Amino acid sequence: MASTAGVIFSSLNERNIPELTKVRSIGSIPYGGRYRLVDFALSNMVNSGITTVGMITKNNYQSLMDHLGSGKNWDLARKEGGLILLPPYSDDSETLYNNRLEALKGATAFLKKANEDFVVIADSDAVYKLDYSKVIDYHIKKNADITMVYHEHEVKKSHYYITFATNKDGRVTELEINSSVGGVQKNYINVMVARTSFILRLIQNAIQCGYKSFGRDILSPGVKSLKLYGYKLDGYYENIDSLKSYFKANYDLLDRNIRNEIFGERAVYTKVNDSAPAKFTETAKVKNSLISDGCLIEGTVENCILFRGVKIGKGSVVKNCIIFSENIIGENCNLQYVVSDKECFITDNRVLAGCELQPYFINKSTRI
Amino acid sequence: MLTKKECVAMLLAGGQGSRLYALTNNIAKPAVSFGAKYRIIDFPLSNCINSGIDTVGVLTQYQPLVLNEYVGNGQPWDLDRTFGGVHILSPYEAKTDTSWYKGTANAIYQNIRFMKMYDPEYILILSGDHIYKMDYDKMLAAHKQTKADCTIACMEVPVKEASRFGILNTNPDGSIYEFEEKPAKPKSNLASMGIYIFTASKLYKYLELDEADTSSEKDFGKNVLPAMLKAGEKMFSYKFEGYWKDVGTITSLWEANMDLLGTVPKFDLRDDERVIHSRSPLAPPAYIEGEVINSIVATGGEIKGKVVNSVIGTDCIIEEGAVVTDCVLMGNTVIKSGATVNYAVIDEDVAIGENAVIGAPREISSKIEGKTNGIVVLGRGVSVKNNGKIDAGEIVDKSV
Numbered sequence: 001m002a003s004t005a006g007v008i009f010s011s012l013n014e015r016n017i018p019e020l021t022k023v024r025s026i027g028s029i030p031y032g033g034r035y036r037l038v039d040f041a042l043s044n045m046v047n048s049g050i051t052t053v054g055m056i057t058k059n060n061y062q063s064l065m066d067h068l069g070s071g072k073n074w075d076l077a078r079k080e081g082g083l084i085l086l087p088p089y090s091d092d093s094e095t096l097y098n099n100r101l102e103a104l105k106g107a108t109a110f111l112k113k114a115n116e117d118f119v120v121i122a123d124s125d126a127v128y129k130l131d132y133s134k135v136i137d138y139h140i141k142k143n144a145d146i147t148m149v150y151h152e153h154e155v156k157k158s159h160y161y162i163t164f165a166t167n168k169d170g171r172v173t174e175l176e177i178n179s180s181v182g183g184v185q186k187n188y189i190n191v192m193v194a195r196t197s198f199i200l201r202l203i204q205n206a207i208q209c210g211y212k213s214f215g216r217d218i219l220s221p222g223v224k225s226l227k228l229y230g231y232k233l234d235g236y237y238e239n240i241d242s243l244k245s246y247f248k249a250n251y252d253l254l255d256r257n258i259r260n261e262i263f264g265e266r267a268v269y270t271k272v273n274d275s276a277p278a279k280f281t282e283t284a285k286v287k288n289s290l291i292s293d294g295c296l297i298e299g300t301v302e303n304c305i306l307f308r309g310v311k312i313g314k315g316s317v318v319k320n321c322i323i324f325s326e327n328i329i330g331e332n333c334n335l336q337y338v339v340s341d342k343e344c345f346i347t348d349n350r351v352l353a354g355c356e357l358q359p360y361f362i363n364k365s366t367r368i
Numbered sequence: 369m370l371t372k373k374e375c376v377a378m379l380l381a382g383g384q385g386s387r388l389y390a391l392t393n394n395i396a397k398p399a400v401s402f403g404a405k406y407r408i409i410d411f412p413l414s415n416c417i418n419s420g421i422d423t424v425g426v427l428t429q430y431q432p433l434v435l436n437e438y439v440g441n442g443q444p445w446d447l448d449r450t451f452g453g454v455h456i457l458s459p460y461e462a463k464t465d466t467s468w469y470k471g472t473a474n475a476i477y478q479n480i481r482f483m484k485m486y487d488p489e490y491i492l493i494l495s496g497d498h499i500y501k502m503d504y505d506k507m508l509a510a511h512k513q514t515k516a517d518c519t520i521a522c523m524e525v526p527v528k529e530a531s532r533f534g535i536l537n538t539n540p541d542g543s544i545y546e547f548e549e550k551p552a553k554p555k556s557n558l559a560s561m562g563i564y565i566f567t568a569s570k571l572y573k574y575l576e577l578d579e580a581d582t583s584s585e586k587d588f589g590k591n592v593l594p595a596m597l598k599a600g601e602k603m604f605s606y607k608f609e610g611y612w613k614d615v616g617t618i619t620s621l622w623e624a625n626m627d628l629l630g631t632v633p634k635f636d637l638r639d640d641e642r643v644i645h646s647r648s649p650l651a652p653p654a655y656i657e658g659e660v661i662n663s664i665v666a667t668g669g670e671i672k673g674k675v676v677n678s679v680i681g682t683d684c685i686i687e688e689g690a691v692v693t694d695c696v697l698m699g700n701t702v703i704k705s706g707a708t709v710n711y712a713v714i715d716e717d718v719a720i721g722e723n724a725v726i727g728a729p730r731e732i733s734s735k736i737e738g739k740t741n742g743i744v745v746l747g748r749g750v751s752v753k754n755n756g757k758i759d760a761g762e763i764v765d766k767s768v
Binding site: 033035253254262263268270272273274275276277280281282284285286289290291292293294296298301306 | 403404405443444629630631637638639643644645646648650651652653654655656657659660661662663664665666667670679680
């Protein structure tokens, strides 16, 4: 494939989901029993043959760093290229970045040094599988300036989203920020491909002109001045932009077809740890759940995602919950629609319940 | 630059493991799967790193492909080191006298140069077919304290089983006065665990003497240890207390897997102090819909049937209506709907067809005498067709 670098934003849109990003960046939100959201963009890159990846970080990236380590688990601990963390840059004249453009500016040195022909730039707040090398082939074929990956689904009205329309050739003809129309549209998923030289010029120009917004200042006028093309992502896509969509994306994994689509064929890489296999005792009753290594199940578990090392005590009933790693749930508890962050301790006989629309969230390391 | 290691471990991993029958047709015994997500070799390798030993030679000979691939550069055990780390040592061709490893002692003898590279004071000899957690550092401390030339780890076994082992007869201070290999009438019940610490210079000396002895079988237990004792070297026993199991037979392999089950298991893998490291597979968590009772399940699987008293490896699919009881599934096995599987050890990549009946309930089949005491063994890649039947105690290595 064409020589390509990857850039991942690990820390954007965190205001959407404050509960889970209080102690971590959006890319390091735990998902699906053993993964972090960033695993999807990163694994897609690795599976597309991209071996030089810059990871743009901002606040609270300790958890992310802990997860990524040297990049070994993604086969990105390399002498040439590999995974490179791009910590936020600030000096007397500048503060931390506030938007996508400023963040990208921090990646210019990385992009120059990587010296690859193309660059894939992706967010890390979504679950999907995509071979980026196909997007690059498409980009070359269309001789585009920017190829924007989209997914067709119902527009989420209350959020900042970019939707667009294309002509037969795939060229973007209309582009709207915060769609006024609604309904099923081509939604830009914040994954784009361009030539590295083009992106570097774009950033340079944006700095000189004092641009603030990638959408408003570059893509919107770009419909006329640039060759923007749309590339369709078929298949599963879920953007994590609220606790509700977080719940949905996790529950979708209980569907065998989605599970096979996401994890089949090419692996999703993640940090491995050496927990013992999950253990079920004589009193365990489990239905429709994902159970990770290190779990010890003595109670009843239904429609749940249990991360590593979760203990469910005797007589406890846990339904429709997402329980992060190292939670200990005592005996005779009853939990419904709970999202419990890492290392919580629920003492015996507690009853905790949220509802489908408003899950009950427990902060990291809480004792209840 | 460091040029010295205090202790180098040599792990004997070349054994064929013929008493594991179909399980070792294509892989060496230390590479056999164990406990849903491990391979046997994870235990000695993890023990090494947990005991502060970071230089390990793994001696391979029989069917080394899977083992070599699995050990790789040693990264899963933190044994990918700039100096030291894990090294696969296979038999090699030399200018004169090219040979396979002819016995445990000869295998170590052929790698004296490897050990000398690290200029160690002590050499730890390990076997690749035991399941246990042990702090070798404590044993080394004992070796230093007694100023022994050789220390042999041992444990008490039931007297009636003692004749299956190498037995140590010791003085009250723990020094050994007699070593009997599988005695008909054992004088003690202290069995050698096949774990030795030698003072390096003594080991080199006795290996060279043993090599020169044409009548020797080149075996530690039969030749080297008795020779050292005869020559009056200081040999001590080191008593180990805890779980230890030789998994050289189908029955003992099955039992060791079962010892992992229960809230208070005989052998606990859920141990934050001494973690057993392994090359963890990249699979999503297991999906559980059916009934799973008193069992352990690794990642990647999908269980819709019923699983009782079993160990289920990575990526196993157990369909609706299938019942798996008292079984060890090593991984990537599909059990179709309606199949009944009892008292079996099933290697990787096995497919069992709809309504097939494998084995018989343990209460009945465990009374059967034979190579496997009634346990069914299905070899790697075997498939059993729909409605197929495999009798209790059968060993199958071709599809039926």
